[in-house]
Amino acid sequence: MTKTYVLDTSAFIYGIVPDGELVTPSRVYEEVKDEKSRLKLELISGLIVRDPCQECIAEIEDAALKTGDKHRISLTDRDLLALALEEKGSGKDVKIMTDDYAIQNIARKIGIDIVPLHQKKIKQKIEWEKRCIGCNRIYSEGEICDVCGSPLRLKKRSISRGKKNEKR
Ligand SMILES: [Zn+2]
Known part of the structure; x- marks a missing residue:
């Protein structure tokens, strides 16, 4: 099955683009658009910008409340998670690319895998x-x-x- 990756803002900033279907919510797109990484954004062919459904957003807010991360996630983070949840719900093999601890925490709670971005940096720094x-x-x-x-x-x-x- 093709893997679907939901990309965090930092994925674009680091320019880390995996093979697979690439999805991101419009809030991330808007954040990235204004940055230097805009160029990279334009180089990503087939990037799908999509917003999650209200039900998925509500589910994420509920999960964030349970993990205690409610005040640690931004609206962008919330949309990112909700989008991943929605993709998963439609039967896709989905992973979130992020380094954000609160996002990782909530993703674990809702059963979505994380691909961390910082691993490469850490490897160089041992x-x-x-x-x-x-x-x-x-x-x-x-x-x-x-x-x-x-x-x-x-x-x-x-x-x-x-x-x-x-x-x-
Ligand atoms: Zn000693």
Whole structure:
């Protein structure tokens, strides 16, 4: 089955366009249109701009209330989710392309898969550090912890300081 991707604004900004049917709500289209990514938008052939039905919007608002994300999603986010729900309802294999945490949270709730956009960026940014398996102290070199004497293990440095989900 052809995959359907519902694209978030950031998908256009990063220029990440998967193979498959591409759908986006008009709010995303309007946001992207004014940005530099407009060019990319014009390069995407077969992009379908469509707005979700009222029933789907209501269902998303309900789901957002349940997950506690109601105040963390914008109208654009809501339309994006509702559109994905509607596509899924018509029997399509649909995924949402987004990095937005609140969108991901609600998508999980309504059973829609997410394709994150940030993975590539993170892959480029992996850094290593040595960490004590006893007390978790971090060292740049050595084999044994100076403090507790436990061995050090090489670990990926965790990068948790991503983009905050700030809403317009
Ligand atoms: Zn230690």
